Amino acid sequence: MAQSFLSVVDAVDSLSYSTDSSFYSLIAHDGVTPIGLVSAEIATYFRQEGNSIITDDAKKSITIKPEYDTIAKRNELFADIAARWRKLPAFNDLLDKGWRNELYTVFNPSQVPYLHLERAFSVLTGVITYGAHLTGYVPADKTSNGKLKLWIPRRSATKPTYPGMLDNTVAGGLGYPHGIWETVVKECYEEAGLPEDFVKTHARSTGVLSYMYVTDDGRVQPEVEYIYDLVFDDETTVVPLPVDGEAEDFKLMEIDEVLQRVRQGEFKGNCALVILDFLIRHGHITPETEPNYHEIVRRSHRRLPFPLR
Amino acid sequence: MAQSFLSVVDAVDSLSYSTDSSFYSLIAHDGVTPIGLVSAEIATYFRQEGNSIITDDAKKSITIKPEYDTIAKRNELFADIAARWRKLPAFNDLLDKGWRNELYTVFNPSQVPYLHLERAFSVLTGVITYGAHLTGYVPADKTSNGKLKLWIPRRSATKPTYPGMLDNTVAGGLGYPHGIWETVVKECYEEAGLPEDFVKTHARSTGVLSYMYVTDDGRVQPEVEYIYDLVFDDETTVVPLPVDGEAEDFKLMEIDEVLQRVRQGEFKGNCALVILDFLIRHGHITPETEPNYHEIVRRSHRRLPFPLR
Structure with missing residues (x-):
């Protein structure tokens, strides 16, 4: 039997179900609903926000005060914290350089939006982030050598996260107020120059993945990725091309090459x-x-131990 | 947004993660590894097997004694119990009428076979059972009206379990010592008369589902089902036909009809x-x-809270 690819899932499902005790639960203003998981290091910054947020070291919890009882109040609170933390040297890379001017949505247990917060700030709070990943491929019976091929981009060397690594054909975060399918169509055009009409007739929804990992610098990232396949008619008529600088280039690879590069760790973890x-x-x-x-x-x-979209 | 199909998963994922406290854990001879989950009613029968199995009501456990330290000893033990229980009126339907002369395999945490036991007896012990389910379909561009169609059989009215209900095109349990792919090919021929050559070129592996439900009579069934798609070239050249009496007939149904029948509860739960x-x-x-x-x-x-294949 062949060598296992279990290490791929080990890398993105790297937090045990029984939560590692060093993390602090981020709790909604109701005092009970967990919405994120914060590292002990980042908890020290939340401790300074005592006017609005209660940090309890015994309970390992960071709780939004009860008076933040509307989404408008919570949005304002988190926008204020993000704007101030952005100026701190400790968060220069993650927040200031990483600032996206894009809002991510956190949900309550009834699948209703609970909070919108800056995308770069979401990664400090350990809330679930949502995205769409699309695999472009040419079926075996449409390629020059009769073998299935995948369109694989290399991330730009100047991207703030995972520069130079291999990626899925198109991938994007689900920013407020955009829908999932809308995001797929938009990102296919922005990242790969694929026309809307082509995507709408050639892409299909195929599932959703969820996992929770700990980053190299100790932050928790729970993610939900909606999965799409995009079938190309052949190798040449329509092809993905770098447009917005997210991808350096796109290469058509046979499965054996893709799997070899997966084994060698050339892919961004969740893309593998x-x-x-x-x-x-x-x-x-x-x-x-x-x-x-x-x-x-x-x-x-x-x-994932949090309310979902 | 359309009505949800959540009730389908509710029906087969009907046991909470934090195990219902009325069930007894079936524990391997090492005294620690859970391999099944037994109802309180069936536990009363295990209590009579004190020579070989220790039933502890306080711990809610049924533990195989340490001396059963080889698979041969355990196979013999469970064969003996099954043969005797088969004669009890309480198990007339499940064991005697349901007797298959087919062995199912239970695994240890290293994916090594731990025990082989009669298929009909496995459902009394709440061990994981494995199977393969295959969906036969004609793609939209190959049907008379341009709509995707699925081949749906109706279970024979004389089957001991779920008589008359709708089913997946082909489905079968993974009996010892057969492999999964081998089982798919074999069942396609036995249940639907599909030639081996056709199955080997038209079927593909597409994933695996796992769930754990409580039956109407209170037994726990944890199941792992390997999933296959079987694409037909058209509606008429090759078609599934009842062979061994498992299926009454096969009908080609459009998705709308299939989903309506799912909503009406006409499908066996895991097939839905x-x-x-x-x-x-x-x-x-x-x-x-x-x-x-x-x-x-x-x-x-x-x-599933047990060792897996």
């Missing part, structure tokens, strides 16, 4: 997981070839 | 889940049409 999901759904990774087949599939769809 | 998974992977159920999209996908891949 999307590749595995694609190859599992298309029958190229099977229970016969992958010794940890069930564990990979199950852990790519893990339960 | 396989239909949803198929329609999600093929882009017919999307985050835009299904309000509980993520929850359905996530709970169809739930973690």
Whole structure:
């Protein structure tokens, strides 16, 4: 039996279900609903926000005060904190350089928006972030050599996160107030120059992955990624091209090359997981070839301990 | 937004993660590894097996004695119990009428076979059972009216379980010592008369579902189902036909009809889940049409609290 790809899911499902005790729960103003998970280091900054947020070291909790009982008040509170923290040297890279002027949405248990916050600030709070990842491919019977090929971009060397790594054909975060399908169509055009009409007739929704990992600098990132396939008619008529500088180039790769590069760690972690999901759904990774087949599939769809969209 | 199909996953993911306290854990001879979950009613029968199995009501556990330290000893033990219980009036339907002369495998935490036991007896012990479910379909561009169609069988009225209900095109349990792909090919021939060559070129592995439910008579069934798609070239050249009497007939149904029958509860519960998974992977159920999209996908891949294959 072939070597396992379990390490791919280990990398993005790297926080145990029984939450690591060093993290602080970020709790909604109702005093009970957890909405994020904050590192002990970042908790020290929340401790300075005693007017609006109660940090309890015994309970390992960071709780929004009860008076923040409308989404407007919460949005204003988090915008204010983000604007002030942005000026702190400790958050220069993550917040100031990473600032996107884009809002992400946190949901309450009834799937209603609970809070909108700056995308760069969301990664300090450990709230669930949502995105869409799309795999562009040319089916085996439409390629020059009869083998399935995937369109793989390399991330620009100047991107603030994971520069120079391999990526999924198109991927984007779900910013407020955009819908998922709307985001897919928009990002296909902005990142890869693919026309709206082409995407609408050639892309299809195929599932959703969820995982929760700890970054190298100790932050928790729970993510939900909606998954799409984009089938190309052939290798040349329509092709993805770098447009907005997110991708350096796009290369058409056979599966063997893709998997070799996955093994060598050339892909951004969650993009490698999307590749595995694609190859599992298309029958190229099977229970016969992958010794940890069930564990990979199950852990790519893990339960997240927060309310969901 | 359309009505949700969440009730489909509710029906097969019907046991909470924090195990219902009325059940007894079936524990391996090491005294620590849980391998199944037994109802209080069936536990009363295990209590009579004190020579080989220790039932502890305080700990809610049924533990195989340490001396059963080889798979041969455990196989013999469970074969003996099954043969004796088969004669009890209480198990007349489940064990005697349901007897299959087919062995199912239970695994240890290293994915090594721990125990082989009669298929009909496995459902009394709440161990994980494994199977393969296959959805046969004709793609939209190959049908007479341009709409995707699925091959749906009706279970024979004389089947001991779920008689007369709708089913997946082909489905079968993973009996020892058969492999998964081998089982798919074998069942396609036995249940639907589909030639081996056709299946090997037209079927593909697409994933695996896991769930755990409580039956109407109070037994726990944790299941892992390997999922396959079987694409037909058209509506008439090759078609599934009842062979071994498992299926009464096969009908080619458009999605709207399939979904209506899912809503009306005409499908066997886990087969409805396989239909949803198929329609999600093929882009017919999307985050835009299904309000509980993520929850359905996530709970169809739930973690099971036992060692896996």
